[in-house]
Amino acid sequence: xxxxxxxxxxxxxxxxxxxxxxxxxxxxxxxxxxxxxxxxxxxxxxxxxxxxxxxxxxxxxxxxxxxxxxxxxxxxxxxxxxxxxxxxxxxxxxxxxxxxxxxxxxxxxxxxxxxxxxxxxxxxxxxxxxxxxxxxxxxxxxxxxxxxxxxxxx
Amino acid sequence: xxxxxxxxxxxxxxxxxxxxxxxxxxxxxxxxxxxxxxxxxxxxxxxxxxxxxxxxxxxxxxxxxxxxxxxxxxxxxxxxxxxxxxxxxxxxxxxxxxxxxxxxxxxxxxxxxxxxxxxxxxxxxxxxxxxxxxxxxxxxxxxxxxxxxxxxxx
Numbered sequence: 544x545x546x547x548x549x550x551x552x553x554x555x556x557x558x559x560x561x562x563x564x565x566x567x568x569x570x571x572x573x574x575x576x577x578x579x580x581x582x583x584x585x586x587x588x589x590x591x592x593x594x595x596x597x598x599x600x601x602x603x604x605x606x607x608x609x610x611x612x613x614x615x616x617x618x619x620x621x622x623x624x625x626x627x628x629x630x631x632x633x634x635x636x637x638x639x640x641x642x643x644x645x646x647x648x649x650x651x652x653x654x655x656x657x658x659x660x661x662x663x664x665x666x667x668x669x670x671x672x673x674x675x676x677x678x679x680x681x682x683x684x685x686x687x688x689x690x691x692x693x694x695x696x697x
Numbered sequence: 698x699x700x701x702x703x704x705x706x707x708x709x710x711x712x713x714x715x716x717x718x719x720x721x722x723x724x725x726x727x728x729x730x731x732x733x734x735x736x737x738x739x740x741x742x743x744x745x746x747x748x749x750x751x752x753x754x755x756x757x758x759x760x761x762x763x764x765x766x767x768x769x770x771x772x773x774x775x776x777x778x779x780x781x782x783x784x785x786x787x788x789x790x791x792x793x794x795x796x797x798x799x800x801x802x803x804x805x806x807x808x809x810x811x812x813x814x815x816x817x818x819x820x821x822x823x824x825x826x827x828x829x830x831x832x833x834x835x836x837x838x839x840x841x842x843x844x845x846x847x848x849x850x851x
Contacts, residue, residue, distance in 0.1 A: 569782040571725030571772045573736035582727035582736055582772040584787045584835070604833065618725045618736040623777065627812035628723040633738045658781035662838075679758065681738070684816075 552632055556688045560680035561695060563621035563632045565589060568655060571618040572597070574608035581608055587617065588655040591697045595636060595673040596652045598659055602667050613639045615673055635679040638692070643672040703775065706786055710842045714834035715849060717775035717786045719743060722809060725772040726751070728762035735762055741771065742809040745851045749790060749827040750806045752813055756821050767793045769827055789833040792846070797826040 552559045572585045583605045588596040595617050599606040609615060615638060622631030649670045653660055662668060675692040703720065706713045726739045737759045742750040749771050753760040763769060769792060776785030803824045807814055816822060829846040 569774075569776065571727075571736050571774070573725075573727035573734035573770070575729055575732065575734045578729065578732045578766075579768050579791070580727035580729050580734055580770045581789065581791065582725050582770045583789055583833075584772060584774055584776065584782060586781070586783055612732075614733050616727070616734045616736045618738060620723075620725070620738055622723065622738065627810065628738060628740055629813075635735065635737055637733070637735065656781065659783075679737075 552682060556680050556682065556686070557690060557694065559632060559682055560634050560678060560690065561593060563680070564593060564619045564634045564636070566621060567619040570595070571620070572605050573616040573618070574605045575612060575614070576604075576608050581605065585617075586656050586659065587619075588652040590648065590651070590672065591695065592675070593636070593694045594638070594675055596648050597640070597671045597673065598652050598656070598663055598668055599671050600665075600667045601669070609640050609671070613641050615640045617673065630683045632680070632682045634681075636673065636675055637677045637679070638673045638675040640671045640673040642669050644670060645672075648672055706836060710834050710836065710840070711844060711848065713786060713836055714788050714832060714844065715747060717834070718747060718773045718788045718790070720775060721773040724749070725774070726759050727770040727772070728759045729766060729768070730758075730762050735759065739771075740810050740813065741773075742806040744802065744805070744826065745849070746829070747790070747848045748792070748829055750802050751794070751825045751827065752806050752810070752817055752822055753825050754819075754821045755823070763794050763825070767795050769794045771827065784837045786834070786836045788835075790827065790829055791831045791833070792827045792829040794825045794827040796823050798824060799826075802826055
């Protein structure tokens with residue numbers, strides 16, 4: 544699938560972080576099992592304050608990990624198409640995930656991932672929201688900054 | 698950048714795992730800081746037994762995390778271009794990373810990432826090798842399997 548070129552990155556790091564994150568429909572979710580790191584693919588939507596919204600199956604390893612320890616990190620990768628991805632932008636969101644059955648979150652996830660309507664009602668699936676504690680923006684070499692939450696005033 | 702369509706996935710899960718992993722030049726590296734998950738972007742090459750080879754800077758958060766606790770996981774994402782990435786293939790490699798100055802590993806990394814020659818000799822960079830303990834292959838819905846190392850007989 545051919546993607547159009549991403550828009551230029553804003554000079555402001557906080558704006559750039561939000562732009563890179565919001566452009567992503569998938570992400571790498573880091574969880575831990577007894578302190579041992581694990582990472583897996585998830586599809587993602589965002590709440591107004593950039594809190595990630597996930598649709599997770601109880602059958603997946605990452606969901607069992609989060610049920611035991613909700614601490615998580617999410618990598619949003621804006622480097623597709625670059626010969627050296629190290630030169631491109633990406634965001635790590637760090638926080639704590641928990642199930643959240645607010646209809647607003649479910650609607651937002653399904654708006655962004657209409658294909659998930661096929662299985663979102665299965666008994667093993669639930670919406671989780673990740674409350675953010677901090678975020679790391681890397682814009683390429685020499686451009687990296689940590690932010691504390693809130694990232695976005697709502 | 699337009700990518701050509703990926704080759705069809707082999708029916709054999711172990712072969713499919715290797716094909717998906719080896720096609721990736723970047724990955725999401727999960728580490729932990731005092732038990733808290735972190736995830737970041739890395740560029741990756743592979744040893745003959747599929748052990749990941751990384752070029753890491755001491756200045757990066759993930760390198761500090763690994764220096765304190767080498768346990769790591771790496772997500773290799775073969776789902777680019779799919780409307781629903783949940784239907785596509787990906788691999789999680791789980792193991793322990795440590796610096797390894799074998800010239801063979803450095804040569805292999807730089808063959809795969811020629812752009813890294815610009816900074817590979819900087820004093821803060823070193824080659825790390827991740828010894829694999831196990832791996833998780835997901836080929837889409839209903840196709841997920843764990844393997845213990847060794848994944849590849851060498």
